[in-house]
Amino acid sequence: MEGPPVLEAIGLTKRYGDQIALHPLDLCIRPGEIYCLLGANGAGKTTTVNLFLNFIAPDGGQALVHGVDVTREPVATKHYLAYIPEQVNLYGTLTGLENLRYFAALALGEAPPRARLLELMAQVGLDASAADKRVAAYSKGMRQKIWIAVALAKEAKALLLDEPTSGLDPHAAADFTGLLQQASEAGVAILATTHDLFHARQTATRIGIMKQGRLVENLDAAQINDTDLQALYLQHMRGTE
Numbered sequence: 001m002e003g004p005p006v007l008e009a010i011g012l013t014k015r016y017g018d019q020i021a022l023h024p025l026d027l028c029i030r031p032g033e034i035y036c037l038l039g040a041n042g043a044g045k046t047t048t049v050n051l052f053l054n055f056i057a058p059d060g061g062q063a064l065v066h067g068v069d070v071t072r073e074p075v076a077t078k079h080y081l082a083y084i085p086e087q088v089n090l091y092g093t094l095t096g097l098e099n100l101r102y103f104a105a106l107a108l109g110e111a112p113p114r115a116r117l118l119e120l121m122a123q124v125g126l127d128a129s130a131a132d133k134r135v136a137a138y139s140k141g142m143r144q145k146i147w148i149a150v151a152l153a154k155e156a157k158a159l160l161l162d163e164p165t166s167g168l169d170p171h172a173a174a175d176f177t178g179l180l181q182q183a184s185e186a187g188v189a190i191l192a193t194t195h196d197l198f199h200a201r202q203t204a205t206r207i208g209i210m211k212q213g214r215l216v217e218n219l220d221a222a223q224i225n226d227t228d229l230q231a232l233y234l235q236h237m238r239g240t241e
C-alpha cells in the first residue's frame, strides 16, 4: 500500500509488574491496509490497540498516529482515530440518529445537520426507519454501524476494532466486512483484533499472529490460504496453553 504510515509502533512495550504484556513491537499500517491481529487469550492484542488509543501508557517505545506520538499529543491523535470496542456502547433510550448526532457532535465540535446524518446512516446501510428506532432494539451489527458512521463523520484516518465479528451472525459479519472494505478503499487504515481466522483471511490485507506478547508472524493475507493460516496459527499456539 502507498502513503506514509497511519499507525506505527516503534519498539512499543508494555509491562504489568514483572509480566511483559507487549515485548518491543514494530508495526506499520498504511492508508487502506486492513491489519488483523490474531493470537490466543492474553497474547497482547488488546494491549496493542489500547496503546494506540492512549488508554494505557507504554513502558517503552512509541505509538504514532499519522506521525504523531499518542502520549505527547493525545488530543490531536484522538482526532485521527475512531474506535469500536467489543461491547458497542450507545445510549439505548435514544434512536440511532440521535446517538449518531451526539457522538458526531462530540467528535466534530458541532452536530451535522439531519440530512447529513441520514446520508451517513444510509452509507453504513441503516435506512430511515432504523434511524428513528431506539438503539435498545438494535442488534450488535447495527450498533457497530453507528460507530462506523461516526468514523465517517469525523473522517478518521484510522479505525481500531476489538473483536468486531464476535457475536455477529455470518450475514451480519459479511455485511460488516463489506463496510471495512469500503473504509479501506477510502484510504482508512484499519487495525482489528480477532479470534476469527476465517474472517481475518477474508478481510485483511495483512495478518499478524501474536504469542505471549510478541508479534511472531506478519503475513500478506493474499499469500496464504485458510488451511495454511490455520496450520501456522496452531503451530505457534502449540505448547502455550
Ligand SMILES: Nc1ncnc2c1ncn2[C@@H]1O[C@H](COP(=O)(O)OP(=O)(O)OP(=O)(O)O)[C@@H](O)[C@H]1O
Pocket (backbone or CB within 6 Å): 016, 020, 021, 039, 040, 041, 042, 043, 044, 045, 046, 047, 048, 193
Ligand atoms: N490491567 C492489567 N493488569 C495486569 N495485567 C494485565 C492488564 N491488562 C492486561 N494484562 C495482561 O497482559 C497480557 C496481554 O493481555 P491482552 O488483553 O492484551 O491480551 P489479548 O491478546 O487481547 O487477549 P484476549 O484475546 O483475551 O482479549 C495478559 O497476560 C493479561 O493478563
